Amino acid sequence: MFKDKEEKLLNQITNLITRMNLEVLVKNLVTCGILVLSMLSIPLSAQTYISDFVNGPITDRPVRILQTNSAGDDVYVFDPSTMEQVGYIPNLPHNHGATVHADGTHYYFTNEQDHTVDVVDTRTFEVVKRIPLANGPHNLSASMTARKVYVAIIAEPLIQVIDMDTNEIIASIETGGGVHNTFVTPDGRYAVGGMIGVSEIIAIDTETDEVEFEMSIPYSQNPFTGGVRPFTFTVNEDGSTRSLLVNVGGWHGFWEFDWETQELMNKISPPDDSWNRMDQTADGIQSAPSHGVVVLPDQSQVWHSSRATSHIYGYSFPDYEYLGRVYIGNPAWITTTPDSKYLWVGVSGHNETAVVDVEKQEVIKRFPVGQAPKRIFTAIMPADWEGEAP
Template sequence: MKKRTTVLPGLLLAALATLPLQAATVRIVQTNSAGDSVMLIDPATNTVVGEIKEIEVNHGAAVAPDGSRFYITNEAESTLDIADAKTLKVTKHIPLTNHPNNIAVSKDGKRVYVAIVGGPGAVDVIDAASMTRAKSIRTEGGIHNVYVTPDGRFVVAGSIIGKKINVIDQAKEEIVWTLATEEGVRPMAFDVNPDGSTKRIFAQLSGFNGFVIVDFAKQQVVDKIKLPELPPAERVTQGLQGSPSHGLAIAPDGKTLCVLSKMNTRVYMYSLPELKLLGESKVGHHPDWLTFTPDSKRVYVANAGSNSVSVVDVAGRKEIAQIPVGQVPKRNITAVLP
């Protein structure tokens, strides 16, 4: 029987919420968007212990459920690159329909969904067995980020240019509903109902230092939360790329939502389901993405402007380490190998 690997892209995975960190091999997989390598961090030592090389302008990352391979989007070549998880060598380049951004993998590992940000926009569907593109789902506007909901039933794709959330039925691989937003859609996260179905989408939008809340069943925005406002002298206003707030994730135990602010150089912690602001921690420059450890105790923040990853103690609301990585680190994931 093959060993299985679970990936935590900031979504709720209750089965791993109580898994002791020392009982598993955990790796933080960190892309470097202005470099040509992807780095693996050991959270036990907070050091870089591995490197996937020769992937120019790497963007999104995901891991196969059986732990056999990593999927990385290659922006320079507009390909989905596959790397062997043991050797960390790139073994395959899959051509895509246009310029890619982020990635998501179906719960059974049979499909890989690639966000195509290049016009006119699409979600490319990759067959994992044959390692070929099976189809392309057209969208209105290029797709920045794509996710599989915690129950595995839907693929959710957000468009910046199209200002729209696209919800795709995973079984049919067809768009079943869309939601127009005030501005372009940036990162998203999802919480769940008691039966495991999707309850809410938390979505960051272009030009807004905060996030909106979408009721999944009602298919509408029901609230908008602005992050704390700092004095003008403390705000970062340059190089925000239209997204003052970029990056949010839900802890595996489902109790905490962490939200990044590039403008404030901070990560904010909110309680779930109440969305009460619990506290904050200052991190590196231009924090862009984050991922939790399986025990929900720490969050790893990719600092695109500092070329580092901040390690934040969630309960203590403080940065406890900062790890040097490659050039302009953005997307990161947590891979757990039993």
């Protein structure tokens, strides 16, 4: 998909090299906003829980999976390359969202009990700071290029912005209602907030923290739909955002909206003969049959979770042909490894994290974790990150 783009870019860079020294070349690349990643054979990721990337191929860098536990006070850390648990972070009461510092030095977790963002050393797992918020938070997401963290405040109509370099709040952006989720577009240019109650989406320019656009998904009845739950992004060949894939309350699957026009493009739901359920969910569907959606980094498939049937469902992209489903057991959020080979799923009803082989479409491993694991995040670390302290 990106082959022509990459060849053109490589030719341009080769021409630049012949005309200028390395110092000028780097200056020009940075000025043009071209990341080293663009030169690689791996396309820019459109994965929800990985924001944008800094220098270096993502497959050559350390990766960690962070499993939060919404009814507990701990987070489990996994190394997907070895399929092993490598860390345990206590003292994070009612943790919700997770993200990572651009330099790989700290994890950030929203703390629903204390109304804080808790900053944790990635090597020692020590809580080094608790950043007070305006009110109770839900999810958070980071722009690595802007070096900012965007925190969804559910108890007030706000998104609060944290500067990664100071770990201080530098802005509070008013929204139309309490914000359930924030996600950053894969190129790092926009932080996007989703609201359940008012069923709205707001996009914020991460350079200026000004509102880029706002859009509404009106509530309807018979069948009931409305309220913005998790969402993700697809990308164009140049890495810019193509569309939003949104879990809408009441809808089994997701809706696709054009990024530029905010117009509805598709409503995707599993075939009728794939709706039989396997077991009961511990906490019900909470008006959201689907509460997790992810695009594989290679842009080949989209997967969403189903509280209604205890499965996850896969589709080809961009034509959305149905590929099949995998039994999980009350799945919540989904994340993926950078190589697009594995899905990691929080299994809320079973207190597990499940690993799914994408090609085989089967669960290959289950890890016992904490209470009600829901949000799950893929952290891409810098190439020189030294790993957890011995």
